[in-house]
Amino acid sequence: QAKKAGGDRIATRDSHTQPAATARLNLESDLRLALGRNELSLHYQPVIDVKTGRPVGLEAFLRWEHPTLGLLQPASFISLAEDSGLIVPIGSWVLNQALQQTQHWRNTLPGAKDLTIFVNVSVRQLQDLRFVDTVRDALCTTGISPDAVTLEITESVLMDQRELPTAIVQGLHACGVGLAIDDFGTGYSSLSQLRWLSADTLKIDRSFVSELGYKDPSSASIIQLILGMARVLNLSVIAEGVETPTQLNQLRRLGVRHAQGYLWSTPVPAHEIPKQLQAHATEPTPRNAQPRELP
Ligand code: C2E
Ligand code: MG
Ligand code: MG
Ligand code: MG
Numbered sequence: 002q003a004k005k006a007g008g009d010r011i012a013t014r015d016s017h018t019q020p021a022a023t024a025r026l027n028l029e030s031d032l033r034l035a036l037g038r039n040e041l042s043l044h045y046q047p048v049i050d051v052k053t054g055r056p057v058g059l060e061a062f063l064r065w066e067h068p069t070l071g072l073l074q075p076a077s078f079i080s081l082a083e084d085s086g087l088i089v090p091i092g093s094w095v096l097n098q099a100l101q102q103t104q105h106w107r108n109t110l111p112g113a114k115d116l117t118i119f120v121n122v123s124v125r126q127l128q129d130l131r132f133v134d135t136v137r138d139a140l141c142t143t144g145i146s147p148d149a150v151t152l153e154i155t156e157s158v159l160m161d162q163r164e165l166p167t168a169i170v171q172g173l174h175a176c177g178v179g180l181a182i183d184d185f186g187t188g189y190s191s192l193s194q195l196r197w198l199s200a201d202t203l204k205i206d207r208s209f210v211s212e213l214g215y216k217d218p219s220s221a222s223i224i225q226l227i228l229g230m231a232r233v234l235n236l237s238v239i240a241e242g243v244e245t246p247t248q249l250n251q252l253r254r255l256g257v258r259h260a261q262g263y264l265w266s267t268p269v270p271a272h273e274i275p276k277q278l279q280a281h282a283t284e285p286t287p288r289n290a291q292p293r294e295l296p
Contacts, residue, residue, distance in 0.1 A: 103117075
């Protein structure tokens, strides 16, 4: 294992016997420094109104420019951040950065005054009552309207309500921010759990979207079921991971109103967002993308 610059870590001693554990320890101590070293950044992906083809919101995704490993995706460090507790300060940075950036775009870009922002939140962040203060502070310092902010919580959180104290849920509702259930359909949340959380949005997991268009019609049926449930509970729905025009057309036919995915854009660095929003703002809806009128 390569020794990193300045990395006189005790842990490297074990690198022959426990390479994976050592790598993790190294990565953890690097992550501890990442915030202060300005190595974290957010990438943004538009949430599209499929009727108009226009971006109505953005989802923020964390990226880590590691000094030697290069740009890291959340899969390689989020669980580490969660287990070490580092997700608390990092998550607070994410929230402030995303809200500040979005408020700046709302104030300065033509046609972006109602832009909304979706921020992913880990269970670990939701277990400390101070998280509600973090949210309130971020709203205050950035001046963004709480209506414009939705926090995304993965569905698995709902499966064990002890993970998510009621006081925190109530505190977040009192702040006025929206709650979305991420990766919906992959867990086993019940209607009563959904009602208890009183979320605003369900995000249909990418796995259902990616199976659309294949012979097996079950994912279309599942999406239909989610839409029906959302209607009853008065929730909005966003389809995640839309990659092909076929998937988009099917989603439209099923009545999905909002979507995101590589079909429109991968998550991009903040500096690319103004030109993306601009391009979309002037681009007419393609003829073959005309939505079917829905009741
Ligand atoms: P998620 O919130 O469900 O995000 C969707 C993931 O799918 C993102 O990966 C996104 O880049 C990717 N994606 C978007 N469109 C497509 C598509 O059309 N096709 C495919 N194949 N993938 C697509 P990413 O950025 O690697 O994030 C992975 C997960 O890490 C996120 O899942 C979220 O749970 C977590 N995460 C990301 N940023 C943060 C953060 O700031 N805080 C916390 N707590 N978790 C985060
Ligand atoms: Mg998400
Ligand atoms: Mg998701
Ligand atoms: Mg997720």
